[in-house]
Amino acid sequence: MISLVGLPGSGKSTVGRQLARRWQLDFLDSDHVIEERIGCSIRDYFEREGEASFRDVEESVIDELTALTGGVLSTGGGSVLRLANRRHLHARGHVVYLRSSPEELFRRLRHDVNRPLLQVCDPLGRLRDLYAQRDPLYRETAHFVIETGRPSVSSLVNMISMQLELAGIIPGA
Numbered sequence: 131m132i133s134l135v136g137l138p139g140s141g142k143s144t145v146g147r148q149l150a151r152r153w154q155l156d157f158l159d160s161d162h163v164i165e166e167r168i169g170c171s172i173r174d175y176f177e178r179e180g181e182a183s184f185r186d187v188e189e190s191v192i193d194e195l196t197a198l199t200g201g202v203l204s205t206g207g208g209s210v211l212r213l214a215n216r217r218h219l220h221a222r223g224h225v226v227y228l229r230s231s232p233e234e235l236f237r238r239l240r241h242d243v244n245r246p247l248l249q250v251c252d253p254l255g256r257l258r259d260l261y262a263q264r265d266p267l268y269r270e271t272a273h274f275v276i277e278t279g280r281p282s283v284s285s286l287v288n289m290i291s292m293q294l295e296l297a298g299i300i301p302g303a
Contacts, residue, residue, distance in 0.1 A: 131201055131223030132294065135268050137260055138207040139239045140228040140278055141286060146204035148287045153300055156201040160209060163191050172206075189214055196222040207260070210267040220271050224299050226290055227272035229265070232257035234279065273297075 132149065134142040143159055150157035161172060164187055168175045176184050189212050195203055196218040203223070209215050219225050230238075236254045239245060250256050269275065274293050278286060294300045 133203040136228035140230040142204040150202040216271045227268040
């Protein structure tokens with residue numbers, strides 16, 4: 131299992147789909163699996179049941195998905211907040227941290243009205259706070275760190291593929 135971690139908007143789902151397509155693997159998105167399981171949007175569940183309840187569901191889903199083999203997994207931005215998730219991700223597969231600066235994420239997401247994360251008075255400040263809190267957790271979890279910067283999705287896929295090929299995780303193309 132190749133798992134992608136990073137802040138919301140770092141490209142985990144978009145890049146993950148392309149990686150899975152390139153390697154002819156299944157693509158899994160933990161947020162989509164969670165929404166199927168709870169029967170509503172994560173946002174609605176989070177507001178109704180609270181963060182602790184959501185994180186319990188997320189932990190169960192991450193445990194299940196990391197036990198699978200031969201796929202590409204995109205995780206939710208906060209999945210690394212729980213130690214059990216970090217351990218499962220790191221021990222059961224190969225984790226790629228798509229590292230994006232708060233400023234880069236803000237540039238990408240500033241017009242996105244579907245992300246509750248940014249529906250605050252100071253979205254850049256919120257991204258900086260999340261980065262400060264989560265960057266050490268992403269690094270702890272990851273086997274590889276890829277700086278996303280401004281490359282295209284295909285460039286990121288190539289960069290990740292090259293790292294995984296050099297490490298002998300996936301066969302060279």
